[in-house]
Amino acid sequence: MTRRIVRTALQLALLTSLLFISVWLLDSRYRVLPQTIHNHLPIHHPGLVVTDVVVRTCRFGACAVDPSWSRVDKDLYLGSAWITKAYVDVQRKREQDLTPTDRVVVDVRVGRLNPAASDPPAKDEKWESRQAGLWVKRSARRSDSDSARAVTAVDVLFGADAVDPRPGWEMKDRPLVDGGGAIGPRITIRRGTPAKVEKVVPRVRKDGKFKILQVSDLHLSTGVGVCRDPVPANGKCEADPRTLEFVGRILDTEKPDFVVLSGDQVNGETAPDSQTAILKFAELFISRKIPYATIPGNHDDEGSLTRAASTELLTTLPYSLTEAGPNTIPGVGNYYIQVLAHSGHHAALTLYFLDTHAYSPDEKKYHGYDWIKPEQIRWFKDTARALKADNAKYSHIHLDMAFIHIPLPEYRDGGKLVGERREGVTAPAYNSGFRDALVDVGVPVVSCGHDHANDYCLLSEPDTAGGKKDAAKRAEPDLAEGGEEAVKPKHTRNDKIWMCYAGGSGFGGYGGYGGYVRRVRVFELDAHEARISTWKRVEWGDTERRVDEQVIVDGGRVVG
Template sequence: MTRRIVRTGVQLGLLTFIVFFLVFFLDNRYRVLPQSIHNHLPLHHEGLVITDITVQTCSTLNPLSSCKLDQDKWHQVDKDLYLGTGWFSKAFVHIKRKREEELTDEDRVIIDVRTGKLDPAMGEKSQAAEKWESRPAGIWLKRSAKRSASDSKKVVTAVDVLFGADAVEPRPGWELIKPGALRLEASGENKEPRLSIRRGRPQKIEKPVPRIRKDGKFKIMQISDLHLSTGPGVCRDPEPKGANGGQCDADPRTLEFVERLLTEEKPDFVVLSGDQVNGETAPDVQSAMFKITGLLAEHKLPYAAIFGNHDDEGALSRLAQMSLYDSLPYSLSEAGPNTIEGVGNYHVEILAHGANKHSALTLYFLDTHSYSPDKNKFDGYDWIKPNQIAWFKTTVENLKDAHKRYTHTHLDMAFIHIPLPEYVINEEQEKEIVGTLREGVTAPRFNSKFKDALVEEGIKAVSCGHDHANDYCHVAKNAKSGDAELWMCYAGGSGFGGYGGYEGYHRGLRVFEIDTNQARITTWKRLEYGDTTKRLDEQIIVDSGRVVPPQSKQIRQAK
């Protein structure tokens, strides 16, 4: 009998260990927040109002513990408030909601939300009819029993969670709840979850129509490899080394640099050319990408985004992220046709000045994917696929008749993330580059000949990101005639959340200025540290609609 009891006890102990392993270790190691990949947006439905908010915490050690509330009454915002870092806990925000027409006289709707330790009424001068109600995690609600409140602009109609003390809310009609983060038990790394609410009905997003300025010019700022994180992030290889006592928060420094250049350069359009988000350090991708999109919205700048190899290494797929971009003000980003490979194959037309409906400049964007699908044969990075190239050529050909109606010379450019194989240059070609080659070109080992398609379709320049420390432009020449036929440029890496570490390398970005009167494209670089006030390596790459060879260093310096 004693042996049987001992054996039973051992079996129960082993079973408990297995359950603990499966629930805790595997859940935290492989946590993906499964619904968030495809259903990343919180439960926003027109015509619904929020009647209550709470936070439910559960234990990863107890198989019977659940973070789910009664699903007939409560809806879970699918973001773990600990972002998978809770040692033994998870926590989720839950909301009660009803359709406006279903509200009864007994229902109470939320008209205000605060967070904090103390009752917000302590700081209010007047005594409102509605009292503040306490909820877990330091949430305070003000609810109205008046039926008419459901029609008020004050009523809360959607709830989301963003993370980080530097969180930004760029969506129209939304606001981050003050004064700060939800109050959670100290368990794991604190990612500072913050409530964001929307009042009233969803606001319609009007897409901007970019146009050439009255002076005939149009300036594009290419920002690449921001590597933004959830929270402020940690600087990698900052320059100068050891400055500020070694303290360097990556995202604030990156965004301060970008905002300074937005103010100084005053671009008309921004291209985000991949790795906006560092998937490894951004467990909540939405919070990370909102930082740059919020900054661009603040400056009222239209922009287009493509993806790099790190953007979707977190919890959100490319398609989910592109859906977010599409919902934001000033974004012209598109997923592109679902019949070809990749997400983000599209084009943007820049119209002529005034009420003119003719395109003066077309920008093409293509998804260069991530890592090689055949590492045994072609190790390294993926390549642009044949059906993408076919789509690109068909699109260009279909637009040519319309472009001929423009009274000036129509120009075309392309933007990608991973460089093409033709970016790799030999020692002789290196003498003609404009800029600096500091690291090896990490282009795909397989050449799908997209460069040839660009030349055949008359594209004048293509620009990429990916290799942070390379910031040069190189002209491809015709093998027979030796004539310049395509400029291939690097943007240079902008973000301190991405690698640096190459001697003399400073974070930077690239600017293109199009002069439609001269059919000219000029480009230069700007740096975060070092020569911060100068246009570096300024170079005319297209003149009178033709690709021009590199100018001598003496000419560039004279400019």
């Protein structure tokens, strides 16, 4: 009896599977199922499919776009043509809205010759010529709207060195014939549905180590860029390829567990398409599967994207842990990341990131650069306080670090200094008190970028901290909930802090100052010993040496 029941169940399962496959095959070709059922099939592409792609050129005025089309909002000439503009326009439709006369785009090529010679179209397909050397392969088969071949998005990047590391995207190997001048526009397409990007959870390695590479001031352009003050200066120097080769070499040598990009990733004035520059540095980490996080510098939003737009793009990329942070406080990029212990769910290390903004909002009174705002400092303290109880459950000593772009005023102070101070410290003229907030919370290390030719770590102690000397330029009192001035703790875990620079890494930014060599900074956490060590790596010269290697935290306390 039992054997008969099992046999019947197997037969029913086989019959059901055959029926499902048959209906699926019929629906793929003839759409026999209602749309509500069809939309839930595994191969279905929710959203839109591309039915046509064209290049539109206009002169002496705005380029109107047909309401039934969408536009990639990038002038193919990048604003370099006096009277001419050109755009890529894309027609997209929902699958259920396709008519019998609609064709689905299944490939795009760029070139002067018809691709049919090397890639003959199948039945019901045709290569169609468009302006600027664009060729579009369109299919009349209705089933192609749900196939893996269906193009669902089109974008434009610029320059011979452009890359597109976004999952599912494929960049064409030739620039469009028109537009861009030396920075030729490149078509990139996505097939299928957008890939879901899972956030990586950083963890300490089994040996208790966790290595962070800090890369600052890449100053990447749209196109290869021009080197500024290269060392050595002989021969041709293209800024971005040399910068990216340097960082890639360090990634392969140091094999960091995490990368912090501490501002001015994009050189705004030479980046008319900031997206292109962002994807170039992101490719370094995505291709190596290394998680990374960014904060904006004063130049990142001087290109085609705002701080918010750049951050939004970065949040969608694989291995990026960048966040916009709360919208209730000033700035974009105020957030923290927890590095968990090798096993378990408690954090061994907390990394804080804060936006230092750009230029002074009161140039007459406080010349130069902006400062971290009181609201940000309150958020930082509140966040640290909220994390304290859980962090205390970690089986070893929990540590914290902070990363900013523009240095704090105390970077100007005297004291023990390891490294070089080649240029003046361009910190804000107004001291909002963030150095003291870091010490109050117990953060032993803060590291910045901005001043390219400075690469030192400064031991900031209470008797040398310049913020205590100039009461006129202190921050507003830290107010408790009832409006009373908050009582600061009598004792903190550390009453001093190491304030480090990464050093400038990019050839698109300035160098000079007596032959400054581009460099990056490494921090290594030993969670078992509550120890943080740091050193630098240089682009030229003694590239194998750990420059100025030192222990800055041991047993959870600042040393030096």
